[in-house]
Amino acid sequence: MIVAERKPMEAVASLVAPYERILVVGCGECVTVCMAGGEKEVEVMASALRLMRGKEGRPVTVETETVQRQCEPEYLVPLDKKAEAAEVILSMGCGVGVQFLAERFAQRWVVPALDTKFAGGVREAGVWEERCGLCGDCVLHLTGGICPVIRCSKSLLNGPCGGSHGGNCEIKRETRCAWQLIYDRLKGLGRLELLTPVLPPKDWSTARDGGPRQVVREDARL
Numbered sequence: 001m002i003v004a005e006r007k008p009m010e011a012v013a014s015l016v017a018p019y020e021r022i023l024v025v026g027c028g029e030c031v032t033v034c035m036a037g038g039e040k041e042v043e044v045m046a047s048a049l050r051l052m053r054g055k056e057g058r059p060v061t062v063e064t065e066t067v068q069r070q071c072e073p074e075y076l077v078p079l080d081k082k083a084e085a086a087e088v089i090l091s092m093g094c095g096v097g098v099q100f101l102a103e104r105f106a107q108r109w110v111v112p113a114l115d116t117k118f119a120g121g122v123r124e125a126g127v128w129e130e131r132c133g134l135c136g137d138c139v140l141h142l143t144g145g146i147c148p149v150i151r152c153s154k155s156l157l158n159g160p161c162g163g164s165h166g167g168n169c170e171i172k173r174e175t176r177c178a179w180q181l182i183y184d185r186l187k188g189l190g191r192l193e194l195l196t197p198v199l200p201p202k203d204w205s206t207a208r209d210g211g212p213r214q215v216v217r218e219d220a221r222l
């Protein structure tokens, strides 16, 4: 999932400070799971904004709505009326959601309440960890299901570097060395032969540089 974190409340408040009619929009997917922008967080945000404005003695109307997914246009249709009435839309979705809102509501100022962090998952209660750098050319079949692009601090494809110490990374001492993890897992599975070939340089043309990427599924098109 996409993991995001709410910006500091003062920063969010300053983004909507010039406006009196605010629509706060949550998203029912990833940001609900990581407790940053779901229905509950939207209501907390709306209350906080009303409270802050009340203390300042400035009027404000804060409407709320949480859609199933901000990143799919059809789910934004029910927002039309409230968006029309608002001066600013405060998105509590990830950066993708913010952009889809801005596209649909071209005449409205749209601002992000969250900082979008990474693609990852739940490591333990209250802790989310990055797992994929969305490189577009997955090599997990060569590395025992452990991503060297994201989990190695240097994104080495042929690790470990000389700095792995006691199974931990030299860049972040508290982090396990990804290549130690890869070695241990491949050894446990009897697949150490996968480490013999030197992997060629990665094809980064599938990664993020060079403009937005697309996935097109002809069988899913209307």
Ligand code: SF4
Pocket: 131, 132, 133, 134, 135, 136, 137, 138, 139, 140, 147, 148, 149, 150
């Ligand atoms: S190799 Fe690329 S696609 Fe696969 S997990 Fe790592 S960053 Fe993600």
Ligand code: SF4
Pocket: 151, 152, 153, 154, 155, 156, 159, 160, 161, 162, 163, 164, 165, 168, 169, 170, 171, 172, 176, 177, 178, 179, 180
């Ligand atoms: S110590 Fe391990 S994880 Fe850290 S940079 Fe070197 S190979 Fe990568």
